[in-house]
Amino acid sequence: MTDLTLAFDDNEYLPAVAQDAASGEVLMLAYVTEEALEKTRETGYAHYYSRSRDELWKKGGTSGHTQEIEEVRVDCDGDALLYLVDQSGGACHTGYESCFYRTVDGEEVGKQVFDPDDVY
Amino acid sequence: MTDLTLAFDDNEYLPAVAQDAASGEVLMLAYVTEEALEKTRETGYAHYYSRSRDELWKKGGTSGHTQEIEEVRVDCDGDALLYLVDQSGGACHTGYESCFYRTVDGEEVGKQVFDPDDVY
Numbered sequence: 001m002t003d004l005t006l007a008f009d010d011n012e013y014l015p016a017v018a019q020d021a022a023s024g025e026v027l028m029l030a031y032v033t034e035e036a037l038e039k040t041r042e043t044g045y046a047h048y049y050s051r052s053r054d055e056l057w058k059k060g061g062t063s064g065h066t067q068e069i070e071e072v073r074v075d076c077d078g079d080a081l082l083y084l085v086d087q088s089g090g091a092c093h094t095g096y097e098s099c100f101y102r103t104v105d106g107e108e109v110g111k112q113v114f115d116p117d118d119v120y
Numbered sequence: 121m122t123d124l125t126l127a128f129d130d131n132e133y134l135p136a137v138a139q140d141a142a143s144g145e146v147l148m149l150a151y152v153t154e155e156a157l158e159k160t161r162e163t164g165y166a167h168y169y170s171r172s173r174d175e176l177w178k179k180g181g182t183s184g185h186t187q188e189i190e191e192v193r194v195d196c197d198g199d200a201l202l203y204l205v206d207q208s209g210g211a212c213h214t215g216y217e218s219c220f221y222r223t224v225d226g227e228e229v230g231k232q233v234f235d236p237d238d239v240y
Contacts, residue, residue: 004226017137017146024144026137029200041224073229075219076212080149082220092196099195100202104161106124109193 007079008034011051016081018046018059018091021070027091028099032081037072044069046083063119065089090114127199128154131171136201138166138179138211141190147211148219150179152201157192164189166203183239185209210234
């Protein structure tokens with residue numbers, strides 16, 4: 001197996017979708033650099049790149065809500081990644097299991113699994 | 121319910137992840153403009169914006185492999201969308217059910233559901 005060519009964008013980012021490998025729930029969308037992807041594959045834990053803080057970060061580094069990697073997939077044109085993960089705690093800093101806890105109409109449909117005041 | 125504020129990027133794009141509402145499979149990642157999102161909500165079928173062709177497109181407009189919308193979700197910081205869809209045929213132009221049909225090591229893990237030569 002050879003690694004596929006990845007189409008990082010002009011800023012050297014690729015979007016990565018994290019999905020709970022067990023429940024199938026889509027947890028979050030964040031960005032990776034080549035270095036963040038390497039760290040992810042090397043350590044077996046999801047790493048991303050914060051575009052606002054301009055730094056590599058390990059998911060759960062502060063909260064303990066890590067994402068253990070089961071598989072990393074790439075899409076047909078190599079410009080998006082899918083992380084299949086085993087999520088500890090909740091993925092969202094708001095305490096919800098998934099960052100996608102609301103419909104676009106503002107209705108809450110997600111499940112809160114921790115109290116952010118206890119964690120951060 | 122009021123609509124949430126969406127954080128379109130500097131190019132007026134937002135990434136949108138399409139997930140099969142029945143199987144939970146993550147099908148693709150594409151981008152929307154405000155107009156593409158409006159079309160999606162108005163028609164009940166997934167629309168995206170092609171950054172390379174610089175145009176609004178209806179998913180399945182050519183192939184017939186449309187995505188009927190069950191729900192549109194937005195993430196915590198309003199900069200990503202999740203389309204929960206009923207996918208006709210396969211989502212990927214390669215004939216696979218999902219665009220994420222390979223691991224990053226190049227191993228094929230997805231299921232081919234149509235022959236692209238028959239469709240395009």
